[in-house]
Amino acid sequence: MNLTQSIKRPTLHEELVERLRDLVVEDALKPGEKVPEKDLCASFGVSRTPLREALKVLASEGLVELQANRGARVTEVTRQELENTFPLIAVLEQLAGEQACTHMDDDAIARIAQRHDDMIAAYKARDRQAYFQANQDIHNALIEGAQNDVLEAHHRMLAVRVRRARFMVNLSDERWSQAIAEHEQMMEKLHARDAEGLGALMKQHMLNKFTAHMKAFGADDAA
Amino acid sequence: MNLTQSIKRPTLHEELVERLRDLVVEDALKPGEKVPEKDLCASFGVSRTPLREALKVLASEGLVELQANRGARVTEVTRQELENTFPLIAVLEQLAGEQACTHMDDDAIARIAQRHDDMIAAYKARDRQAYFQANQDIHNALIEGAQNDVLEAHHRMLAVRVRRARFMVNLSDERWSQAIAEHEQMMEKLHARDAEGLGALMKQHMLNKFTAHMKAFGADDAA
DNA sequence: TGACTGAATAATGAATTCATAATTACGTTT
DNA sequence: AAACGTAATTATGAATTCATTATTCAGTCA
Known part of the structure; x- marks a missing residue:
């Protein structure tokens, strides 16, 4: 037994x-x-x-x-730390995207597609709460899809450090629609199993989030 | 006081x-x-x-x-872990190379150049011990040069995990000369402060080390 | 009043003690 | 002899105790 x-x-x-x-x-x-x-x-x-x-x-x-x-x-969340951490997360996501394309099976991709649709629905309904949840699920699923435990562990560590600076609430309409567009592109690349393409998109997606959020951070806290 | x-x-x-x-x-x-x-x-x-x-x-x-x-x-050092870890280190080194180009001052670059010359001398003398030391110093200096504490911490963690598999001794003459050539190119890019270039080289340098070493690893331990 | 001294208090670093789970050793049974 | 079950031993998880360092607070003196 x-x-x-x-x-x-x-x-x-x-x-x-x-x-x-x-x-x-x-x-x-x-x-x-x-x-x-x-x-x-x-x-x-x-x-x-x-x-x-x-x-x-x-x-x-x-x-x-x-x-x-x-x-x-x-520990304090300083601007310096965020400037250090975001690019790091970006390259980890890039690598995750590449490896996810080669390692995920069709079912797993289908589940992400489902979650992606949820996210779109939340966006249309302007439901920030549901959007953030679906968005995070998608990113986590892609990281998990890379099937790289070491990558996953380090990504989690870094994500925690950033998530503490909860400037997420400051998501502007402009950035929000841009993020949605980026996710649409990412899904295309994932379905096409274009490793390089998905990796590049995920990296840029994270860097865009970075610049968008640093504006907010700089505005209300120039630490 | x-x-x-x-x-x-x-x-x-x-x-x-x-x-x-x-x-x-x-x-x-x-x-x-x-x-x-x-x-x-x-x-x-x-x-x-x-x-x-x-x-x-x-x-x-x-x-x-x-x-x-x-x-x-x-923890055991498995082939799987190495296959997970090397690409991760590679992208971290890429990022480090890019950031080092923009953040290092001329003195720091000069010190690396010095250490690089030491490494070349060790190579010509076929002094593995001195070579490894100089090589490691250079990589550490580049990581440090990126002036990104978070990057440095995570790189160190990953490097430790890999260093445990001491297949370094299996360095072949062919790989050795190739590594030297790659370092020469890296120094050129660093002096030119070509961030993209240095990053790409450092990533590829690490991936080359990876494939070279996985052969050795696979030969004497197919864990 | 304000800065300095030193005792009293509180918090931390590390050793020790206690309780419990795992391992080993032993004896019994078949 | 092999397998099982049980007792003895060992190792670990966690609480407690002890020692040392910070901090607070009172009192003194300029």
């Missing part, structure tokens, strides 16, 4: 890594804010040991900064 | 992350090997707490795998 479905019982520290990461991404823990171990332990109902282990991991991901004997604080 | 030169006294766990990472990279801890906490604590003369913190960080870097209640073991 081969029970491939093994029971997953995450350890406390893994759980805490997830929970804490969410707190940072969801902005419950604000950039620059001190992260007192005692309080967190109390709110999570765990001892300091697993919590501190989790903080070490988060620090290696760049979400918090540890100062010896001074504890952890949430 | 502003003593900008603060005294750095790394915490125990940071120290341990370094030491353990070295052990893995230097192959003192072999892939697949169990990593008993007790033994490591004894050899390092520390308690389990900081050691376990370090293991968590190493796990997030992908150097060890943690199984709940079963401890840590060094």
